[in-house]
Amino acid sequence: MTIVQEIQAANEAYAHSWTQGQLPLPPARKVAIVTCMDARIIPAHTFGLKEGDAHVIRNAGGRTPEALRSLVISEQLLGTDTIIVAQHTDCGMLTFENKDIHAIIHKNLAGADATHIDFLPFKNLEQNVRDDVRFLRESPLIPKHIPIHGYVIDVSSGKLIAVDSE
């Protein structure tokens, strides 16, 4: 089986036992979580979530500048009032700089130029969590009353470690 066939088979079994089809659109627990796309993180497990509970916005690194569009929709249209930013140990974003990925793109993609794109890598995990939390606290698009909590996920233990929690 290819991965696509495996996914289709898994989904058939999942849909067969699915019973939560009447859940409302707004997240029941009114929380939006920004985290990394890392394959080792399953947010439902890490954060104790079930269907209908929360918005989980994922991107490479769990970077808040990239998540801002979704966070504004989450708060302004769908009623979330708490933000959690959770980046993690051993993140791929700690392993390269913009110049590296710009060169890889240029080589692999027929000379394509991506030097105008900041891929948002970072060097210091805890400092980056603080910086990304501050980015949201200082954004005019995030209401001042919304608490923003910064965490590191230790992927070796699964633990959430508070870094910048109001």
Ligand SMILES: [Zn+2]
């Ligand atoms: Zn990561």
